[in-house]
Amino acid sequence: MASLPPKHRLESSASEASSAGHDEHHYRPGGLMRWVLTTNHKEIGTLYLIFSLTMFLIGGVFALVVRAELFQPGLQLVQPEFFNQMTTMHGLIMVFGAVMPAFVGLANWMVPLQIGAPDMALPRLNNFSFWLLPIAFTLMLSTLFMPGGAPNFGWTFYAPLSTTYAPPSTTFFILSLHIAGISSILGAINIIATILNLRAPGMRLMDMTLFVWTWLITAFLLIAVMPVLAGVVTMMLMDINFGTSFFNAGGGGDPVLFQHLFWFFGHPEVYIMILPAFGIVSVIIPTFARKRLFGYASMVYATASIAILSFLVWAHHMFVVGLPLVAELFFMYSTMLIAVPTGVKVFNWITTLFRGSISFEPAMLFAIAFVVLFTIGGFSGLMLAISPADFQYHDTYFVVAHFHYVLVPGAVFSIMAGVYYWLPKWTGHYPHLRLSQWHFWLSMIGVNLTFFPMHFSGLAGMPRRIPDYSLQFADFNMLSSIGAFMFGFSQLLFVVIVIMCVRGGKKAPAKAWDGAEDLEWTVPSPAPLHTFEHPPQYRPVEH
Amino acid sequence: MTDVVEDRSPQVRRTVVKTLVVLAGMFGFAFALVPLYDVFCQVTGLNGKTSTSAQTLVHEEVDTERTVTMQFVTRGSAGLPWKLEAHSRQVRVHPGQSTEVYFTFRNLGDQALVARAVPSVTPSPASLHLRKLACFCFDNQRLAPGESFEAPLVFQLTRDLPEEIKTVTLVYTLYPQDQGPDVAVATVADGAPGSDKGRRPASGEDPGGEA
Ligand code: HEM
Ligand SMILES: [Cu+2]
Numbered sequence: 114m115a116s117l118p119p120k121h122r123l124e125s126s127a128s129e130a131s132s133a134g135h136d137e138h139h140y141r142p143g144g145l146m147r148w149v150l151t152t153n154h155k156e157i158g159t160l161y162l163i164f165s166l167t168m169f170l171i172g173g174v175f176a177l178v179v180r181a182e183l184f185q186p187g188l189q190l191v192q193p194e195f196f197n198q199m200t201t202m203h204g205l206i207m208v209f210g211a212v213m214p215a216f217v218g219l220a221n222w223m224v225p226l227q228i229g230a231p232d233m234a235l236p237r238l239n240n241f242s243f244w245l246l247p248i249a250f251t252l253m254l255s256t257l258f259m260p261g262g263a264p265n266f267g268w269t270f271y272a273p274l275s276t277t278y279a280p281p282s283t284t285f286f287i288l289s290l291h292i293a294g295i296s297s298i299l300g301a302i303n304i305i306a307t308i309l310n311l312r313a314p315g316m317r318l319m320d321m322t323l324f325v326w327t328w329l330i331t332a333f334l335l336i337a338v339m340p341v342l343a344g345v346v347t348m349m350l351m352d353i354n355f356g357t358s359f360f361n362a363g364g365g366g367d368p369v370l371f372q373h374l375f376w377f378f379g380h381p382e383v384y385i386m387i388l389p390a391f392g393i394v395s396v397i398i399p400t401f402a403r404k405r406l407f408g409y410a411s412m413v414y415a416t417a418s419i420a421i422l423s424f425l426v427w428a429h430h431m432f433v434v435g436l437p438l439v440a441e442l443f444f445m446y447s448t449m450l451i452a453v454p455t456g457v458k459v460f461n462w463i464t465t466l467f468r469g470s471i472s473f474e475p476a477m478l479f480a481i482a483f484v485v486l487f488t489i490g491g492f493s494g495l496m497l498a499i500s501p502a503d504f505q506y507h508d509t510y511f512v513v514a515h516f517h518y519v520l521v522p523g524a525v526f527s528i529m530a531g532v533y534y535w536l537p538k539w540t541g542h543y544p545h546l547r548l549s550q551w552h553f554w555l556s557m558i559g560v561n562l563t564f565f566p567m568h569f570s571g572l573a574g575m576p577r578r579i580p581d582y583s584l585q586f587a588d589f590n591m592l593s594s595i596g597a598f599m600f601g602f603s604q605l606l607f608v609v610i611v612i613m614c615v616r617g618g619k620k621a622p623a624k625a626w627d628g629a630e631d632l633e634w635t636v637p638s639p640a641p642l643h644t645f646e647h648p649p650q651y652r653p654v655e656h
Numbered sequence: 657m658t659d660v661v662e663d664r665s666p667q668v669r670r671t672v673v674k675t676l677v678v679l680a681g682m683f684g685f686a687f688a689l690v691p692l693y694d695v696f697c698q699v700t701g702l703n704g705k706t707s708t709s710a711q712t713l714v715h716e717e718v719d720t721e722r723t724v725t726m727q728f729v730t731r732g733s734a735g736l737p738w739k740l741e742a743h744s745r746q747v748r749v750h751p752g753q754s755t756e757v758y759f760t761f762r763n764l765g766d767q768a769l770v771a772r773a774v775p776s777v778t779p780s781p782a783s784l785h786l787r788k789l790a791c792f793c794f795d796n797q798r799l800a801p802g803e804s805f806e807a808p809l810v811f812q813l814t815r816d817l818p819e820e821i822k823t824v825t826l827v828y829t830l831y832p833q834d835q836g837p838d839v840a841v842a843t844v845a846d847g848a849p850g851s852d853k854g855r856r857p858a859s860g861e862d863p864g865g866e867a
Binding site for chain 2: 234235278298301302305306309310311336337338340341343344345348356359361362363364365367370373374377435437440
């Protein structure tokens with residue numbers, strides 16, 4: 114904008130001469146440009162979170178279209194073609210646009226504050242990786258208005274549905290996934306570089322909070338699997354536009370290869386969406402139980418083992434493609450093995466709560482709901498891991514119930530817990546207590562009403578991704594739809610609470626929660642734009 | 657802020673370089689998985705694909721003790737108005753014995769088209785023990801509108817076929833092929849059936865073609 118005065122140019126050329134270009138310490142452009150050009154980790158964190166919330170609401174609207182159609186058997190509101198676009202876009206937007214950017218936003222805000230760093234290691238790259246996202250998702254959403262409609266092949270975009278039989282907009286979908294993928298990769302590089310190099314003097318790796326730890330491991334997962342995703346969509350692009358036959362059986366390719374490649378990315382991806390959640394919950398529970406986290410080291414090792422094992426289980430999504438017996442057995446047992454480190458974590462959370470002096474602030478409500486409901490999702494995962502049983506469950510609503518339990522009251526609740534926990538640090542005000550409690554209970558009831566009946570409709574054989582169903586599933590589906598609308602609309606309350614909290618409310622001190630011990634609570638609330646410009650004196654705590 | 661970040665910048669650069677190396681490696685790995693997968697499947701027979709060119713008969717004594725049911729399934733594909741029919745839906749064979757069965761291709765549409773029948777074997781481990789001495793599936797077929805064409809499949813199940821396999825299903829799916837000039841096309845001049853017409857050169861390359 115016009116508010117970019119020559120001063121800025123002067124300074125950037127001056128600082129270019131002095132080698133590092135990113136320090137615009139003394140001068141900040143105003144207005145909108147301030148946000149477009151910001152390299153400050155807190156502002157970029159805020160941008161990520163706002164972006165994620167926007168995507169969460171858009172993806173939510175798509176989900177409500179799906180649930181409205183499924184309210185009753187028969188076709189009422191939308192055509193099957195459009196229904197397919199809605200399920201697909203819902204999944205893509207929620208996974209890549211809502212959950213992943215929310216965690217990156219929280220990392221931007223909190224990782225530097227928790228390790229005593231002044232900013233992210235690569236601030237300008239940080240700005241770039243954020244701004245790739247609105248581009249990617251504008252492109253992705255614009256496919257809805259293209260001839261032939263948006264992608265309609267499910268968020269897992271199995272070939273040849275996504276190649277031979279795909280709508281013309283698929284090329285744009287591929288491009289948008291590429292851009293979003295680059296954004297995630299750059300974000301991950303930045304987080305790794307920050308955590309490994311910018312910790313306060315004296316802070317060892319084993320002194321870091323679990324949120325930082327889980328993000329470090331998540332970032333490595335991202336570096337390892339996002340290129341595989343990029344490879345898969347590149348192969349799709351070539352199959353569609355350049356006549357190759359990676360996945361086309363007619364030309365000597367193999368559609369099953371697509372599934373192997375996709376799930377080699379896809380299973381670690383689901384852990385990318387849950388490990389930071391583990392981290393958030395592991396910092397919130399000790400705060401409100403007023404105890405140290407039980408089993409800190411075992412938490413770190415459990416996280417690392419989950420990450421490593423996540424590379425060895427991908428074919429549990431493919432039990433019915435015709436795997437040989439040994440592969441069925443291998444993937445069945447390796448999947449069950451993951452339940453062990455996961456169980457360690459749940460055990461540690463519960464033991465931290467045990468004999469704690471617990472108070473139920475909104476953040477804590479969400480964190481406890483996380484522990485309980487995520488565990489339910491883990492159990493249904495174990496049922497799905499039993500390969501002979503999965504022959505029945507596969508592609509039914511049981512799978513839908515499973516992954517929504519781990520993703521909604523799992524990943525999404527942890528993000529909300531994190532927001533309620535850190536809002537006082539971000540805004541200097543406590544979120545409105547009564548309203549937050551309403552938000553929690555409405556979400557809690559809504560989520561369970563939506564997804565619990567899906568276990569039953571799935572076990573009874575209702576297939577997923579189909580706009581119609583036979584009559585015996587009607588009651589379960591009506592409950593699910595009522596719950597979905599309840600959950601969806603209670604998120605508007607969340608938006609209201611956040612806006613109110615930004616504008617005012619009960620003032621929060623630097624240490625907003627009396628059990629909170631991490632470094633971020635030593636800086637004032639709201640956290641000033643620049644913190645830890647001089648590294649803090651870090652005293653290691655015995656974990 | 658500058659001080660700290662700049663003090664650490666060589667370290668940061670080193671970290672970034674390392675992550676970039678991993679990144680490039682993983683991108684390459686994704687593409688390397690494609691040939692690795694093919695080799696793996698060829699060795700283990702896991703994806704049920706059969707050899708794409710003619711194999712020789714393994715001369716071994718026919719195992720008359722065992723009888724295996726060989727089933728033939730044919731499938732069309734959307735947008736290709738062709739029909740592929742197996743003259744016999746299933747045959748009972750002894751391991752080691754070589755057998756000839758016939759298939760008929762029919763173009764029901766009003767355009768000349770090129771297509772290929774792509775085979776797949778279930779259970780997949782059987783694909784390692786199914787030898788094809790002659791098969792229409794080695795070549796593309798071009799059929800004029802209304803034309804039909806009869807072609808033989810000569811195969812042998814070798815004696816080392818695992819004991820527990822009692823039934824082998826061979827599925828042929830028709831896929832339309834590009835009609836580019838470089839495509840090896842096996843054509844029949846007239847629709848008259850005759851086994852000699854079907855016996856294509858085994859190399860799979862028939863560069864003369866028609867296109
Ligand atoms: C104890 C841990 C877990 C086990 C044993 C497990 C097991 C499974 C299995 C076997 C399936 C395939 C079901 C089928 O398609 O037939 C599946 C699907 C899925 N799981 Fe999990 N899972 C676990 C945890 C998680 C977590 C933590 C997440 C994400 C945060 C997750 C997300 C998903 C998703 C998104 C799908 C469905 C993908 C699709 O087909 O669209 N799971 N899980
Ligand atoms: Cu998985």
